[in-house]
Amino acid sequence: MSEYFQTAGSSSPAPPIPYISRRSPYYARSYMACTSQTLATSVATKILQKGGNCVHASIAAAAVLAVIEPCSTGIGGDMFCLIWNDSKKSVQGLTGCGRLPTSASLSTLPSTFSITSPTRSGKFNANMVTVPGAVRGWWDLYTRYCTSTSPDCLPGTEYSMLELLKPAIDMCRDGVPISGPITANAWKDGLKGQVQQFPELYKEGECPLTVDGVNAPKMGELYKNEDLGNCLEEIGKSYSSFYTGRIAEKIVSTVQTLGGQMTLNDLLSHASEWVDPIGVDYMGKTLWEIPPPGQGVAGLIAVKNFEYVESLKDGLTSLEEKHGMIESMRVGFDVARKRIEDGAVIEAEEGLPKIKADFKFDKSMSSGAPDKTSCTVSFQTYDSYGNSTSFVNSNYMGFGTGIVPPGLGFTLQNRGAGFNFEPGGVNEYKGGKRPYHTIIPAMVTENGAFKASISNMGGFMQPQGHLQLMVNLFKHNMNAQEAVDVPRFCIRDGTFGGMVCLEPGYGEEEELKAMGHKIGEGSRSLFGRAQVILKKENGVLEGGSDGRSDGSAGGF
16 A cells, blocks of 8 residues: 655655655664664664774674573574674674584484474474574674784774673663563563473572563563673673583583583584675675575575566566565575585575576466574664674574573573484584574675665574565665565465465565465564664665664664
8 A cells, every 4th residue: 555645835745655664764974773672772872982893882782682682692592793894895704603512413312302393392402402602703703803903903992892791791780671562572472482391490480581580571671680690791701601611511511411412522612603705786786695504695596586587577567576576585495495504605696597497477486485483683783983793693493492501591592403304414413513594694785885784683584584675775775764664575484385474565465376376474573673774875874673673773
């Protein structure tokens, strides 16, 4: 439905928009942060205001999010980051994800294990715990970009790691109000469905990650987590405690008690990986993604395929565009499922033969879908020196496994559930490997200069969101807030038979059905939560923070 809004004092209608955006874009001249929580945005912008750089702000924001949105992220999870280094005019990448314990294999899984089961016998089993990579990733970013002796050190006020984590530590100890119904509801559901599946880890009436030993915090309610605060203080001094000291020992003993294979050596041997991002051109811009085992290549394939679809006709109709994007994304997922695993090298052009052979403007291919879904946090920062980050931190599925090692105050991720459990298959569940990874930050450049930092958190919605954001921003010239607000499509995971869910207001549902698309509806959370910082031609920063989350954009 198109709506016309008339400017005050004018007889001419404003341009039509196909939906009503409830937020205005945020504009700033010098620096900006966009996150899924207003308090995280506030902490990041304060650091930027005091002269900190984008990496300083990102680490501080990630720590705050670990406190106030543990139902999506935490120090028991992984992180990926893309960094725009303005002095070098380049995009650099960090893969901060951990490996499966070395001794793990399909044969070590319990006989009762079923990956389709959303219980401690399946997706949340202790054997799904991979080595948490977030803490080491934070420190590796800090060492490279915030240490004066590093050749890649970014300009900015000096901060120690402990100073960056202090806002999060203070929230843990002094209490912090939980803001927003989206987080509160996810917390409540995850507490019951995940954390409370392991009652042997805590005394009755003393369940961790609660306000009173039983219940999740409600919107506006004060929440404390002194155990997590103590961990963050230790991490602020060195990451060694997490991978070799007190925290490491608690992680290992808890996982082993619950039947998992994790050892101290698995934690000790963990390392992040610096990577060269991979990119494709679209509308004169270059979209950059992290290479496998991340799924960013699925989005790149989709963008490349859609560019081919656009070349088939001089101007696509709205229906043809929607159909073309869905089909292009299907091919991206088809390649991803068959090819992505630890160490894989995949080119964005690998999907072109299939789209060229099978695409039809009047009929759906109806194949190509992701495997599973998850929850994540992602955020963007841009500093006054011209540098930027696109940052993603995640437990995988909500609280991850829901396993909280006693006295630590955080859950352990369940990234192991991202493996293939068929013997001999691509991405097979095998010790020492990193799983197919859903979390993907993204960066956009134009003519060798920064253009945008984008993300669309939410498992397999992420590459689908990147495709739609690229089209919204650079084909339709939407502002950053419009681009994240506009209704989306989402191809459901394979258990839904290739169903395409459409948000209310997406439009042309019956026409897509007539083409053979299996159309359905999904909850608001299915479509993810996007964050965008766009640099306009005049140098002004334009921020968009998704109304599907509890966050905001901020800057000056």
